[in-house]
Amino acid sequence: MPKIVRFHEVGDTAVLKLEDLSLTEPGSEEVRLRVEAIGLNRAEIMFRRGQYLETPEFPSRLGYEAAGIVEAVGSNVSGVQIGDRVSTIPSFSIGKYGVYGESAIVPAYAVASYPDQLSAIEGAAIWMQYLTAFGALIEYGHLGPRDAVLITAASSSVGLAAIQITKASGALAIATTRGADKKSFLLEAGADHVIITDEEPMVERVMAITSGNGARLVFDPIAGSLLEQLAHATAHGGMIFEYGALSPSPTSFPLFAALAKGLTVRGYTLFEIVKDPDKLSRGKRYIHDGLQSGALRPIIDRTFSLEAIIEAHEYMESNVQKGKIVVTV
Amino acid sequence: MPKIVRFHEVGDTAVLKLEDLSLTEPGSEEVRLRVEAIGLNRAEIMFRRGQYLETPEFPSRLGYEAAGIVEAVGSNVSGVQIGDRVSTIPSFSIGKYGVYGESAIVPAYAVASYPDQLSAIEGAAIWMQYLTAFGALIEYGHLGPRDAVLITAASSSVGLAAIQITKASGALAIATTRGADKKSFLLEAGADHVIITDEEPMVERVMAITSGNGARLVFDPIAGSLLEQLAHATAHGGMIFEYGALSPSPTSFPLFAALAKGLTVRGYTLFEIVKDPDKLSRGKRYIHDGLQSGALRPIIDRTFSLEAIIEAHEYMESNVQKGKIVVTV
Numbered sequence: 001m002p003k004i005v006r007f008h009e010v011g012d013t014a015v016l017k018l019e020d021l022s023l024t025e026p027g028s029e030e031v032r033l034r035v036e037a038i039g040l041n042r043a044e045i046m047f048r049r050g051q052y053l054e055t056p057e058f059p060s061r062l063g064y065e066a067a068g069i070v071e072a073v074g075s076n077v078s079g080v081q082i083g084d085r086v087s088t089i090p091s092f093s094i095g096k097y098g099v100y101g102e103s104a105i106v107p108a109y110a111v112a113s114y115p116d117q118l119s120a121i122e123g124a125a126i127w128m129q130y131l132t133a134f135g136a137l138i139e140y141g142h143l144g145p146r147d148a149v150l151i152t153a154a155s156s157s158v159g160l161a162a163i164q165i166t167k168a169s170g171a172l173a174i175a176t177t178r179g180a181d182k183k184s185f186l187l188e189a190g191a192d193h194v195i196i197t198d199e200e201p202m203v204e205r206v207m208a209i210t211s212g213n214g215a216r217l218v219f220d221p222i223a224g225s226l227l228e229q230l231a232h233a234t235a236h237g238g239m240i241f242e243y244g245a246l247s248p249s250p251t252s253f254p255l256f257a258a259l260a261k262g263l264t265v266r267g268y269t270l271f272e273i274v275k276d277p278d279k280l281s282r283g284k285r286y287i288h289d290g291l292q293s294g295a296l297r298p299i300i301d302r303t304f305s306l307e308a309i310i311e312a313h314e315y316m317e318s319n320v321q322k323g324k325i326v327v328t329v
Numbered sequence: 330m331p332k333i334v335r336f337h338e339v340g341d342t343a344v345l346k347l348e349d350l351s352l353t354e355p356g357s358e359e360v361r362l363r364v365e366a367i368g369l370n371r372a373e374i375m376f377r378r379g380q381y382l383e384t385p386e387f388p389s390r391l392g393y394e395a396a397g398i399v400e401a402v403g404s405n406v407s408g409v410q411i412g413d414r415v416s417t418i419p420s421f422s423i424g425k426y427g428v429y430g431e432s433a434i435v436p437a438y439a440v441a442s443y444p445d446q447l448s449a450i451e452g453a454a455i456w457m458q459y460l461t462a463f464g465a466l467i468e469y470g471h472l473g474p475r476d477a478v479l480i481t482a483a484s485s486s487v488g489l490a491a492i493q494i495t496k497a498s499g500a501l502a503i504a505t506t507r508g509a510d511k512k513s514f515l516l517e518a519g520a521d522h523v524i525i526t527d528e529e530p531m532v533e534r535v536m537a538i539t540s541g542n543g544a545r546l547v548f549d550p551i552a553g554s555l556l557e558q559l560a561h562a563t564a565h566g567g568m569i570f571e572y573g574a575l576s577p578s579p580t581s582f583p584l585f586a587a588l589a590k591g592l593t594v595r596g597y598t599l600f601e602i603v604k605d606p607d608k609l610s611r612g613k614r615y616i617h618d619g620l621q622s623g624a625l626r627p628i629i630d631r632t633f634s635l636e637a638i639i640e641a642h643e644y645m646e647s648n649v650q651k652g653k654i655v656v657t658v
Binding site: 053223227237242243245250251253254256257258259260262263264265266267268269271272 | 566
């Protein structure tokens with residue numbers, strides 16, 4: 001019987017339980033994976049706490065990103081075969097299809113192959129981070145080589161993906177992080193400039209770096225009181241993508257800066273991309289090409305065993321990680 | 330000596346003075362108009378009070394929109410001739426070039442002809458209102474016949490222009506106004522639905538009208554606490570244009586609605602259009618065509634004489650007007 005992570009109430013990491021459940025067969029449009037690696041996402045912490053866009057129904061699974069081998073396919077599935085090496089694109093109910101476990105059933109549309117030279121650990125660290133950054137910067141932001149991009153919380157896996165995509169476009173990547181401890185890491189990861197927000201005035205630094213113009217694109221998961229500052233660091237006609245709600249403080253809209261500079265503030269999640277076949281197709285091709293060429297390369301912070309799922313979540317909550325946390329199965 | 334309106338300190342309507350000033354000659358890139366009519370704009374109240382994007386230098390002129398006859402042209406001016414019947418496009422310093430008066434010098438690029446069948450009073454009520462609504466709804470919003478547009482403060486001249494442009498595109502115009510007194514006027518002006526915000530729950534009404542989808546475009550000069558409600562009345566993937574700051578209350582960014590629905594909130598002013606030659610050219614053509622066909626027709630609320638400029642500003646501040654207030658000269 002495969003071990004599956006479930007939880008029966010919202011709460012802190014202790015609610016996560018590793019349970020022996022019987023193996024089930026995929027529905028007609030589904031496939032079953034033998035899971036090799038699981039990429040962790042902050043969405044799963046929010047979901048576990050009952051603070052996510054989707055509310056758990058108990059007992060609930062969780063988890064968006066797994067890499068594994070297809071071991072069963074539903075009767076209506078085409079294009080996916082037993083034995084395929086795939087990873088999952090987060091485009092399904094995290095509670096119903098959650099992939100934390102030795103076995104996972106997911107919709108067939110949500111699996112995609114990944115380049116052969118990547119390990120399963122890397123394969124579990126692709127779609128959430130790169131598709132999220134792709135959608136904002138490339139699909140909506142039309143990133144070009146003359147742009148400056150301000151990337152906050154830059155040492156998260158999505159932040160690092162945004163740095164790589166910015167550099168792949170020939171644009172300028174300005175990364176922010178709270179403490180000085182992650183500065184050299186971010187420079188090595190490709191950032192052109194790193195602003196330590198606990199020590200440096202962010203707006204002044206961005207303005208100095210961009211010769212007073214500001215960043216044309218801003219990619220931010222924090223919101224709260226930061227948004228007003230971000231608006232001051234944004235160029236005329238620029239766009240601010242808000243893709244998360246990490247700040248506990250209320251978010252004010254920077255009305256006067258927005259009027260004076262014609263700013264766009266856009267709420268954005270990956271789901272806009274994965275629910276649109278054309279956008280998803282463009283994103284998959286972009287990411288495949290970038291992984292093949294080496295322009296995109298997943299950065300893995302640390303791995304945990306499935307038995308250590310609680311420690312893995314605690315580690316993710318500690319915010320010390322630099323890159324993706326992956327559970328190996 | 331022409332009579333010119335100036336003010337020597339910020340304040341209430343009493344600061345406006347009608348002064349006899351000597352006639353001056355236009356600079357090399359300027360033209361001088363014999364003013365026939367002046368369209369009043371809320372921007373001029375804000376500027377008079379010292380609350381506008383531009384700060385007055387005293388003594389300061391004011392005024393963006395005049396219709397008149399060209400009576401002198403600068404040495405480098407081409408395309409504008411003495412005797413031309415033109416009106417001014419607000420694309421200049423309101424303090425330096427303010428058009429309130431019998432005579433006005435403005436940059437040559439800021440004058441445009443208007444259709445012969447329009448009176449000078451109507452000619453002074455074109456560019457601010459139609460270009461503002463055009464830029465948001467057509468240029469950026471890509472308004473189409475299947476769209477629903479939510480237009481707040483709809484009985485202002487810009488609100489009425491937005492209703493006309495919405496109907497010209499075959500889309501659905503949902504207008505809001507505070508009191509029931511303007512409802513029949515707004516229906517006659519072309520609104521498909523009018524929501525009386527003092528009496529009716531706005532979000533529920535918009536949702537009922539749009540079969541639960543919400544409005545794809547929202548065009549709002551109020552902001553403040555209204556923005557959160559507007560987000561709830563906006564469709565997935567919709568855009569909210571904030572083109573003013575009428576509300577005295579702080580504006581919160583509707584983060585969770587924006588994330589859940591992929592909403593765009595965009596600060597917007599007419600200056601984005603008038604400073605971009607391509608956009609301005611498209612806007613002028615669109616408005617000329619609409620005025621010629623009758624799809625667009627300026628709605629004049631009331632006229633005042635130049636001597637009554639203080640009463641005209643007081644009337645604008647009363648918010649009882651429905652459409653444009655024009656001063657005749």
